[in-house]
Amino acid sequence: MSDLLERLRGRGWRMTAQRRVVAEVLDGEHVHLTADEVHARAVAKLPEISRATVYNTLGELVSLGEVIEVSTDKRAKRYDPNAHRPHQHLVCGQCGAIRDVHPSGNPLADLPDTERFGFTISDVEVTYRGVCPNCAGA
Amino acid sequence: MSDLLERLRGRGWRMTAQRRVVAEVLDGEHVHLTADEVHARAVAKLPEISRATVYNTLGELVSLGEVIEVSTDKRAKRYDPNAHRPHQHLVCGQCGAIRDVHPSGNPLADLPDTERFGFTISDVEVTYRGVCPNCAGA
DNA sequence: ACTTGACTTAGACATTGTCTATCGTAGGAT
DNA sequence: ATCCTACGATAGACAATGTCTAAGTCAAGT
Numbered sequence: 001m002s003d004l005l006e007r008l009r010g011r012g013w014r015m016t017a018q019r020r021v022v023a024e025v026l027d028g029e030h031v032h033l034t035a036d037e038v039h040a041r042a043v044a045k046l047p048e049i050s051r052a053t054v055y056n057t058l059g060e061l062v063s064l065g066e067v068i069e070v071s072t073d074k075r076a077k078r079y080d081p082n083a084h085r086p087h088q089h090l091v092c093g094q095c096g097a098i099r100d101v102h103p104s105g106n107p108l109a110d111l112p113d114t115e116r117f118g119f120t121i122s123d124v125e126v127t128y129r130g131v132c133p134n135c136a137g138a
Numbered sequence: 139m140s141d142l143l144e145r146l147r148g149r150g151w152r153m154t155a156q157r158r159v160v161a162e163v164l165d166g167e168h169v170h171l172t173a174d175e176v177h178a179r180a181v182a183k184l185p186e187i188s189r190a191t192v193y194n195t196l197g198e199l200v201s202l203g204e205v206i207e208v209s210t211d212k213r214a215k216r217y218d219p220n221a222h223r224p225h226q227h228l229v230c231g232q233c234g235a236i237r238d239v240h241p242s243g244n245p246l247a248d249l250p251d252t253e254r255f256g257f258t259i260s261d262v263e264v265t266y267r268g269v270c271p272n273c274a275g276a
Numbered sequence: 277a278c279t280t281g282a283c284t285t286a287g288a289c290a291t292t293g294t295c296t297a298t299c300g301t302a303g304g305a306t
Numbered sequence: 307a308t309c310c311t312a313c314g315a316t317a318g319a320c321a322a323t324g325t326c327t328a329a330g331t332c333a334a335g336t
Contacts, residue, residue, distance in 0.1 A: 014302060014313065016313095018315065048315090050315065051317090052318090074209055074215060103248055103253075115240060117239075119266070119270050120269045122231075122268045127262070129260060129262070130261070132255075154282095173324080188286065189286090190325080193323095214322080
């Protein structure tokens with residue numbers, strides 16, 4: 001599991017108990033946690049950890065490109081540790097479940113030059129919305 | 139400009155000064171305003187209008203499918219009155235400028251069945267991120 | 277014009293995120 | 307091994323955005 005910790009150490013990250021805990025939380029379960037959920041899980045492992053530290057650490061991980069911020073939900077940002085394989089998200093509008101999915105083509109190619117208005121495009125974010133089998137069945 | 143107002147009236151919307159003002163603000167400029175910006179512009183036309191009413195009215199317009207909620211920016215939701223032509227957004231990461239763009243194909247088709255996990259997909263949200271000519275030039 | 281239920285209001289409250297001043301500590305230097 | 311120091315952590319205030327409530331107001335049907 002510690003590929004993440006290894007990489008961070010390799011980048012000269014100063015390793016602290018708090019940062020380790022946050023990294024472990026993210027690395028442990030490949031779900032999409034909100035900052036507060038990360039905080040809650042971190043507190044379980046290290047009760048003194050503060051909210052600010054979790055936010056700071058998450059922000060640093062995002063800057064380092066180790067995790068991705070997603071805002072599928074209109075409320076809080078979520079953090080996706082699966083940053084090394086480009087992927088998109090499939091969101092259930094009822095229960096809020098999120099799945100990672102992998103596109104067939106390159107979505108960047110779908111935008112013709114005439115629609116780029118001189119922008120230099122670096123990234124595309126694609127979110128499919130629908131209803132998951134669970135919610136549809138009920 | 140009052141296609142919007144017409145449609146709303148036709149749907150049995152109870153027409154009040156506040157709702158008219160909010161609808162006019164959205165219908166007037168085809169930009170992507172935050173709820174607070176809508177409120178500010180509404181106050182300019184009708185000083186007594188309250189924040190709650192603006193939020194309520196925006197929520198209703200979204201439910202009715204007359205405007206779309208977009209969260210390109212990580213902060214506030216933005217409201218896009220251009221709900222009747224499917225489109226996507228192009229966002230400048232530096233200045234936050236947002237442009238509507240029109241896709242060449244149907245992005246829904248890009249997700250193979252094997253990646254749908256039983257979801258019934260109803261919508262795709264695509265956001266291209268990059269740098270606008272203005273910011274790139276500077 | 278009257279009545280009624282839907283709409284509006286002000287402001288408290290909730291949630292999420294940021295900032296600051298202070299304290300603690302990881303890791304290099306000695 | 308111990309000390310130093312700069313970087314990180316902390317608590318809690320603050321800010322931004324959004325939601326809720328209780329009471330007052332008004333559009334529209336009768």
